[in-house]
Amino acid sequence: xxxxxxxxxxPDSLKNFDLLPDSxxxxxxxxxxxxxxxxSTVWRLVKRGKLPPAHKLSDGIxxxxxxxxxxxRKGVR
Numbered sequence: 895x896x897x898x899x900x901x902x903x904x905p906d907s908l909k910n911f912d913l914l915p916d917s918x919x920x921x922x923x924x925x926x927x928x929x930x931x932x933x934s935t936v937w938r939l940v941k942r943g944k945l946p947p948a949h950k951l952s953d954g955i956x957x958x959x960x961x962x963x964x965x966x967r968k969g970v971r
Contacts, residue, residue, distance in 0.1 A: 904927065905920075905921075905923050905924050905927070907920045907921075907924050908920075908923070908924045908927040908928065911924065911928065911960070914960045915960065916959070916960055916961030916964065917959070917960070917961065918959075918960040919949065919951060919957035919958060919959055919960065920957055920958055920960060920963070921955075921956070921957055921958075922936060922948075922956065922958075924958075925945070925958050925963065928963065928967070929945070944966070945958075945963075945966055946958060946959065946962035946963065946965075946966055
């Protein structure tokens with residue numbers, strides 16, 4: 895029997911990523927979910943240029959631009 899995923903732990907912005915405008919910003923857990931990797935790997939991919947850089951939105955708040963993430967997923971820089 896297939897295991898069910900507890901969707902309550904999935905961020906709303908990940909569930910609705912396709913509905914977000916390109917100008918929106920998402921936090922690190924959404925990027926982790928999109929790429930299926932850990933937080934450390936997200937930063938490693940940014941350093942290698944495989945992911946767009948994060949933007950400092952305010953003190954202690956870092957986010958990624960949705961449009962930039964979509965282009966990165968398509969392999970367009």
